[in-house]
Amino acid sequence: MELGEPNLDLVTTPAAAPTSPLRALSRRYAGYRARLVAAVVLSTVNKVADVVPELLIGAAVDVVVRGDQSFVADVVGAESRYEQLVWLAVVNAVVWLVESASEYLAALTWRNLAQSIEHDLRVEAYSHVQHLDVSWHETRPAGTTLATLNDDVNQLERFLDVGAPAILQTVLNVLLVGAVFALSSVTLLLLAFAPIPLIVAGSLLFQKRLDPLYARVRETVADLSGTLSANLGGITTIKAFTAEHRERQRVEEASLAYRSANEAAIRSSAAFVPLVRVAILAGFTCTLLIGGFQVLDGTLEVGLYSVLVFMTQRLLWPLTAVAEVLDLYQRGRASAGRILRLLDEPVTVQPGEVLLHEPAGRIELRGVRAGYADGPDVLHGIDLVVPAGQTHAVVGPTGSGKSTLLRLVLRFEDTRAGQVLLDDTDTRDLDWATLRGALGYVSQDVYLFAGSVADNIAYGRPDATREEVEQAARAAEAAAFVEAMPQGYDTPVGERGVTLSGGQRQRLALARALLRDPAVLVLDEATSAVDNETEAAIQRSLGLVTAERTALVVAHRLSTVRHADRIWVLDAGRISESGTHDELVAAGGAYAQLWAVQTGDLEVVRAQ
Numbered sequence: 347m348e349l350g351e352p353n354l355d356l357v358t359t360p361a362a363a364p365t366s367p368l369r370a371l372s373r374r375y376a377g378y379r380a381r382l383v384a385a386v387v388l389s390t391v392n393k394v395a396d397v398v399p400e401l402l403i404g405a406a407v408d409v410v411v412r413g414d415q416s417f418v419a420d421v422v423g424a425e426s427r428y429e430q431l432v433w434l435a436v437v438n439a440v441v442w443l444v445e446s447a448s449e450y451l452a453a454l455t456w457r458n459l460a461q462s463i464e465h466d467l468r469v470e471a472y473s474h475v476q477h478l479d480v481s482w483h484e485t486r487p488a489g490t491t492l493a494t495l496n497d498d499v500n501q502l503e504r505f506l507d508v509g510a511p512a513i514l515q516t517v518l519n520v521l522l523v524g525a526v527f528a529l530s531s532v533t534l535l536l537l538a539f540a541p542i543p544l545i546v547a548g549s550l551l552f553q554k555r556l557d558p559l560y561a562r563v564r565e566t567v568a569d570l571s572g573t574l575s576a577n578l579g580g581i582t583t584i585k586a587f588t589a590e591h592r593e594r595q596r597v598e599e600a601s602l603a604y605r606s607a608n609e610a611a612i613r614s615s616a617a618f619v620p621l622v623r624v625a626i627l628a629g630f631t632c633t634l635l636i637g638g639f640q641v642l643d644g645t646l647e648v649g650l651y652s653v654l655v656f657m658t659q660r661l662l663w664p665l666t667a668v669a670e671v672l673d674l675y676q677r678g679r680a681s682a683g684r685i686l687r688l689l690d691e692p693v694t695v696q697p698g699e700v701l702l703h704e705p706a707g708r709i710e711l712r713g714v715r716a717g718y719a720d721g722p723d724v725l726h727g728i729d730l731v732v733p734a735g736q737t738h739a740v741v742g743p744t745g746s747g748k749s750t751l752l753r754l755v756l757r758f759e760d761t762r763a764g765q766v767l768l769d770d771t772d773t774r775d776l777d778w779a780t781l782r783g784a785l786g787y788v789s790q791d792v793y794l795f796a797g798s799v800a801d802n803i804a805y806g807r808p809d810a811t812r813e814e815v816e817q818a819a820r821a822a823e824a825a826a827f828v829e830a831m832p833q834g835y836d837t838p839v840g841e842r843g844v845t846l847s848g849g850q851r852q853r854l855a856l857a858r859a860l861l862r863d864p865a866v867l868v869l870d871e872a873t874s875a876v877d878n879e880t881e882a883a884i885q886r887s888l889g890l891v892t893a894e895r896t897a898l899v900v901a902h903r904l905s906t907v908r909h910a911d912r913i914w915v916l917d918a919g920r921i922s923e924s925g926t927h928d929e930l931v932a933a934g935g936a937y938a939q940l941w942a943v944q945t946g947d948l949e950v951v952r953a954q
């Protein structure tokens with residue numbers, strides 16, 4: 347049982363049932379069939395070479411006991427016992443060489459096959475996940491997707507690397523040893539094979555018994571890692587409320603639950619091998635006794651008898667691993683199912699094919715209705731036009747639908763009704779490069795990748811020169827604080843990099859958006875991230891950077907957008923009013939009230 351392993355069986359849906367996921371996967375990766383066949387052939391050669399030395403033991407006994415009547419004498423025509431034994435030694439050396447070489451090559455082929463499929467699968471699954479809708483990502487915990495991309499892909503690799511060869515070896519073993527027995531003595535064949543159905547049935551039964559115990563282990567480990575990651579994420583809250591002791595207890599409880607679930611599983615699984623041992627001993631004793639009697643009665647050759655006694659062990663011992671192999675198989679199957687389901691997740695927001703050459707940047711929303719999943723409408727019939735080159739702002743109380751409106755323009759989401767147009771073309775008809783290339787987006791929570799400041803600014807245009815990066819930083823009012831950093835533009839930021847304030851991050855994001863020189867700047871201003879200095883900086887840079895492009899700005903601080911060409915006021919998903927700042931203040935509506943609140947003009951607030 348691996349730590350952090352999710353409960354795979356619980357998530358197996360009936361949808362995956364009709365075809366085996368492993369078969370579906372092998373169809374998907376048909377290109378690897380030749381390598382799979384090579385691996386199977388090598389394993390088969392290896393197994394045959396593995397069985398031969400035991401036959402040689404029998405042949406050696408036969409040589410010693412029967413001399414010129416022996417099997418070897420028949421085959422090579424040598425009468426002297428010494429000569430026959432030398433022959434056997436030579437054959438033995440060749441077989442050992444073949445066995446070692448085939449073992450090495452088989453391991454190499456299985457492992458490389460497993461690694462290649464693991465790599466392809468991970469990259470393919472990640473690539474698909476990247477294309478899935480934004481709303482898909484928002485409604486599914488990132489941890490679950492990560493578990494599929496990581497644990498499930500690894501699990502499948504383990505199955506290919508360890509499980510599949512083990513299954514093959516067990517089957518080959520039974521067949522080869524069975525053939526030797528069948529050719530020697532049918533009675534002994536039946537006796538030696540008698541424990542096999544028992545062992546297999548016992549393994550299946552054990553598996554069934556162990557399943558809920560392992561499920562419990564997986565549940566408790568999921569609880570434990572959930573608690574740990576939540577606590578690490580909320581460490582400042584834990585400290586602020588001196589909840590360390592309480593949280594330690596919670597972790598201790600989760601850890602104890604994991605320990606006792608594991609103990610229950612171990613108690614049962616540890617009993618398995620001794621039980622199989624009893625079955626093996628029964629089979630072995632039968633071959634030993636009855637075979638010995640047959641030799642004494644003269645119905646079985648001594649050489650063959652010694653081979654069969656050895657072979658009974660070889661036949662039965664690998665079966666102790668049946669439960670383990672079955673477990674690997676089941677896990678591999680469940681993981682394959684999860685990966686395939688991820689790969690089958692539909693991408694509903696698909697790009698169009700229209701390419702626009704240098705779009706002017708006119709944005710229009712025409713009768714737009716929108717909402718999330720099965721929820722009610724969040725926007726109810728929005729009509730809004732931003733002529734090319736103008737700066738428009740969207741304001742309104744929290745939850746009124748401002749961010750949703752921007753998401754529609756960016757096509758993170760599609761409308762339920764109505765259209766979003768860029769330069770008179772429905773955005774659904776546009777190619778991603780045209781649409782997203784025309785839009786420079788600065789989101790509320792800026793994500794900085796691990797890398798230097800310059801790398802982060804150049805994220806959308808990795809070919810940009812240092813001069814262009816610096817120019818974008820100047821336009822976004824980021825140059826001053828970047829230059830003050832220890833290594834300037836080469837200072838590492840993002841994960842494990844220097845920590846930046848919310849306002850600084852926003853300005854880097856603005857520089858990043860500007861470097862692409864988009865026709866439209868889409869800015870989702872973050873309330874928390876904007877301090878006074880940033881506000882002033884954004885105001886200055888907005889004036890500068892929006893001079894020659896369209897800008898659509900969601901603003902929480904009205905002062906940021908008071909110079910906008912038009913301000914749209916959203917209220918519960920509807921546009922309640924629109925106009926310039928002065929017009930709206932003069933109109934004395936919702937905007938005027940918001941303005942009064944933000945500027946502290948209490949007389950106006952009280953009057954309303």
Ligand SMILES: Nc1ncnc2c1ncn2[C@@H]1O[C@H](COP(=O)(O)OP(=O)(O)OP(=O)(O)O)[C@@H](O)[C@H]1O
Nearest residue numbers: 484718721724742743744745746747748749750751
């Ligand atoms: N991903 C989502 N899934 C479901 N509902 C959502 C999602 N995002 C927003 N909503 C809902 O849509 C409504 C509008 O949210 P939106 O974020 O557009 O408002 P907003 O005006 O930008 O708010 P704020 O000023 O607080 O950022 C809210 O009721 C919100 O709960």
